[in-house]
Amino acid sequence: MKLPEELQFIANARMVQKTTDVRIDGRVCVITGATSGVGYQATRRLAHGGARVVTVCRNRERATRIQKELKREYDAQVDVLQADFSRLLDVRKAAETILADYARIDVLINNAGVHHTQRTLTEDGIETVFCVNHLASFLLTRLLLPKIIESAPARIIQVNSQGHRFGGLDLDDLNWDRRRYKGLQAYGASKVAQLLTVWELADQLEGTGVTINAMHPGEVRTNIGMNNGLLYRLYKRYLLWWILKDPVISGNAIYYLAAAPEMAGVSGRFFNLTIDEKPAPHALDRSIGKRIWKISEELTGLSGTD
Ligand SMILES: NC(=O)c1ccc[n+]([C@@H]2O[C@H](COP(=O)([O-])OP(=O)(O)OC[C@H]3O[C@@H](n4cnc5c(N)ncnc54)[C@H](OP(=O)(O)O)[C@@H]3O)[C@@H](O)[C@H]2O)c1
Numbered sequence: 001m002k003l004p005e006e007l008q009f010i011a012n013a014r015m016v017q018k019t020t021d022v023r024i025d026g027r028v029c030v031i032t033g034a035t036s037g038v039g040y041q042a043t044r045r046l047a048h049g050g051a052r053v054v055t056v057c058r059n060r061e062r063a064t065r066i067q068k069e070l071k072r073e074y075d076a077q078v079d080v081l082q083a084d085f086s087r088l089l090d091v092r093k094a095a096e097t098i099l100a101d102y103a104r105i106d107v108l109i110n111n112a113g114v115h116h117t118q119r120t121l122t123e124d125g126i127e128t129v130f131c132v133n134h135l136a137s138f139l140l141t142r143l144l145l146p147k148i149i150e151s152a153p154a155r156i157i158q159v160n161s162q163g164h165r166f167g168g169l170d171l172d173d174l175n176w177d178r179r180r181y182k183g184l185q186a187y188g189a190s191k192v193a194q195l196l197t198v199w200e201l202a203d204q205l206e207g208t209g210v211t212i213n214a215m216h217p218g219e220v221r222t223n224i225g226m227n228n229g230l231l232y233r234l235y236k237r238y239l240l241w242w243i244l245k246d247p248v249i250s251g252n253a254i255y256y257l258a259a260a261p262e263m264a265g266v267s268g269r270f271f272n273l274t275i276d277e278k279p280a281p282h283a284l285d286r287s288i289g290k291r292i293w294k295i296s297e298e299l300t301g302l303s304g305t306d
Helices: 005-012 037-048 060-074 088-101 128-150 162-166 183-204 230-238 248-259 286-299
Strands: 028-032 052-057 078-082 107-110 154-159 210-216 270-272 275-277
Touching: 005 275, 028 037, 028 128, 037 052, 037 060, 037 107, 037 248, 052 060, 052 088, 060 078, 078 088, 088 128, 107 128, 107 248, 128 154, 128 183, 128 210, 128 286, 154 183, 154 248, 162 183, 183 210, 183 286, 210 248
Parallel strands: 028 052, 028 107, 052 078, 107 154, 154 210, 210 270
Antiparallel strands: 270 275
């Protein structure tokens, strides 16, 4: 039975995923949120595939442990940079270090993400989930872009989510000042904003040899949401846990998108793991996309830059 288009993502999640064994020896891959879950598995797979991995992580101690583990297991070169993505200044500092220390960037994977059930604001007064999931990845990508373009062919991967289907993006109330905060919708809003900017950037990058795609990493067993209250944590650990999959599938999917020769030149798409999929209609509205692009530039202090 063929599902209606808006439910096709359910069928896609059951499809056989694409994989690649191609090696990417020496390619410089920058990945955020490598200390846990999806990002950790992607980092392992990249290291196994020969990449030089630059991890940008909040928890330096955990990142250093992973660095040692991957040196031991794969003799991989993994570097660690510290940044808290709820602080846009940290993102800027991390970008400066990367631009200064690396001659090229072949792959950028924006993976770090959070889900909060309660509204919190960052030091800059921005709703935290919107800042970490969208603004930080927007800013990092934009700051690294000149070097990524110089390094072309290169790829940018945004670890997004089916959560974009929850909607929630209100351009007049990004901080949830006027609405009652709903965690899933706030998470959805951050992912919609990210998707809308992917289509904009894909157009801008046409002809540069740099591709940008977004992906959903599967419904997988990770730490996301475990920063929330006891009730949520019990729900996740004892109910949700059993239906979630091993995040190894997420790492493999990200590796496929980053390394597979058949992905060269593919840009401006949304992948359910590795299956090309149509996002929700509200995440395809290009007029809202242009507005969120401008707002994101303003909030990250990029206005007026190229
Ligand atoms: N798990 C799923 O089923 C699922 C489904 C759809 C999409 N996703 C997406 O997958 C991505 C990874 O999430 P996950 O499921 O792997 O969750 P996770 O296990 O909680 O990992 C999240 C990563 O992001 C980092 N991070 C969180 N807040 C940060 C901050 N303020 N600054 C810097 N880094 C920060 C975490 O660092 P720490 O180790 O310091 O906490 C961790 O490395 C997210 O973008 C999420 O939206 C996940």
